[in-house]
Amino acid sequence: MIGTILGAVVVGLIVGALARLIMPGKQNIG
Numbered sequence: 001m002i003g004t005i006l007g008a009v010v011v012g013l014i015v016g017a018l019a020r021l022i023m024p025g026k027q028n029i030g
Helices: 002-022
Strands: none
Touching: none
16 A cells, blocks of 8 residues: 555656646646
8 A cells, every 4th residue: 555655646747747848838837
């Protein structure tokens, strides 16, 4: 269960970073 939560957090951070790199300033993340 803890591993699943950590995995979701890591995936979320990666997706957020990629979204900011691909579309900077177009999405308010966080």
